[in-house]
Amino acid sequence: MEKKELLYEGKAKKVYTTEDPDVLIVSYKDDATAFNGQKKGTIVGKGAINNRMTNYLFKKLEEKGVPTHYIQELNDRETAVKKVEIVPLEVIIRNFSAGSFAKKMGMEEGVAFKCPTLEFSYKNDELGDPFINKYYALALDLATEEEIEAITKYAFQVNEVMREYFDSLNIELIDFKIEFGRYHGQIILADEISPDTCRLWDKDTHEKLDKDRFRRDLGNVEDAYQEVFRRLGID
Numbered sequence: 001m002e003k004k005e006l007l008y009e010g011k012a013k014k015v016y017t018t019e020d021p022d023v024l025i026v027s028y029k030d031d032a033t034a035f036n037g038q039k040k041g042t043i044v045g046k047g048a049i050n051n052r053m054t055n056y057l058f059k060k061l062e063e064k065g066v067p068t069h070y071i072q073e074l075n076d077r078e079t080a081v082k083k084v085e086i087v088p089l090e091v092i093i094r095n096f097s098a099g100s101f102a103k104k105m106g107m108e109e110g111v112a113f114k115c116p117t118l119e120f121s122y123k124n125d126e127l128g129d130p131f132i133n134k135y136y137a138l139a140l141d142l143a144t145e146e147e148i149e150a151i152t153k154y155a156f157q158v159n160e161v162m163r164e165y166f167d168s169l170n171i172e173l174i175d176f177k178i179e180f181g182r183y184h185g186q187i188i189l190a191d192e193i194s195p196d197t198c199r200l201w202d203k204d205t206h207e208k209l210d211k212d213r214f215r216r217d218l219g220n221v222e223d224a225y226q227e228v229f230r231r232l233g234i235d
């Protein structure tokens with residue numbers, strides 16, 4: 001599988017076309033941004049970790065019945081994926097209070113919820129990805145009712161599988177963001193699942209093992225990504 005043309009460059013990944021119109025190659029970068037690109041930096045080794053971690057988790061999710069865009073890992077940083085049309089919704093699931101939820105609700109971080117929450121943001125950098133609900137999404141024709149139903153079902157399923165799996169690594173899955181795409185009329189999981197897009201806390205020490213170390217200048221950013229990768233035991 002060969003890269004043809006650069007189709008799109010995002011904050012953390014580049015996307016290339018291939019000979020096959022149904023297949024793209026994603027290339028993960030070490031670049032890190034926060035607060036809608038206002039804070040910029042590099043997390044050395046992040047690209048390879050996020051690529052390999054995403055592929056490992058997507059394969060696991062496929063086995064559990066969640067369809068994904070994953071096709072084949074090409075090397076440390078690059079993966080062949082199904083070409084989807086991204087649904088412009090960021091889907092956020094939370095098991096514990098943290099981040100924008102804790103701020104909005106005036107709560108400490110780390111309070112366990114009775115049941116997981118799900119929320120949508122409209123994927124639009126100019127607007128800063130505003131929080132919206134299902135009715136906004138329907139009114140603006142961002143997705144159909146059936147698509148939102150499938151997205152909701154798969155998102156909670158991803159949470160169940162990942163929460164149990166991270167628990168076995170002594171990691172608490174605090175919250176995460178996922179994205180979905182349309183592929184020949186079907187909704188499938190796309191983008192990535194990595195320390196960039198999840199909050200992952202050590203279960204005993206509550207040490208943050210995710211991008212909050214970069215967002216909040218907590219130090220040891222690379223170490224945190226490597227620790228998650230080490231616990232996953234990939235290869």
Ligand code: TMP
Pocket residue numbers: 092098099100101175176177196197198199
């Ligand atoms: P939040 O608490 O800042 O709303 O973030 C919720 C989750 O979503 C957290 O795991 C980090 C992730 N996230 C992204 O992946 N991309 C983003 O742009 C933002 C704001 C959050």
